[in-house]
Amino acid sequence: MNEKELYSILGFIKVSKYRIGTLKAIGNTFKMPSEIARETHFKTSQVSTSLNDLKNKNLVVCLNEEAKKGRLYKCTPTGLKIIEYL
Numbered sequence: 001m002n003e004k005e006l007y008s009i010l011g012f013i014k015v016s017k018y019r020i021g022t023l024k025a026i027g028n029t030f031k032m033p034s035e036i037a038r039e040t041h042f043k044t045s046q047v048s049t050s051l052n053d054l055k056n057k058n059l060v061v062c063l064n065e066e067a068k069k070g071r072l073y074k075c076t077p078t079g080l081k082i083i084e085y086l
Contacts, residue, residue: 001078001081006081006082006085009057009059009078009082010082010085010086012053012057013059013082013086014086016050016053018042018046018047018049018050019050019053019054020086021036021040021042021050022036022040022042022047022050022051022054023050023054023059023060023075023079023082023083023086024083024086025039025040026060026073026074026075026079027075027080027083028075028080029074030063030072030073030074031072031073031074032070032071032072032073033047033048033051033071033073036051036073051073054079055073058076058078058079059075059076059078059079059082060073060074060075060076060079061073061074061076
């Protein structure tokens, strides 16, 4: 990732406290949306929207996409790099 891409992604993340909180809450582990919501005190719907945004930017991945309940998310290497800058 070049510097311009990095700043573009950082700007995308920093405009939303929900994206920042969701990404930081996952960190080096893997978590379900309900765990992230509990930890961050965000609504589950806000976490779900943030996860979708982060997934579209390849910052997080769902480890068990086929599951209807109990989906687990983890940060990609790019997501972990972005956390270092936050």
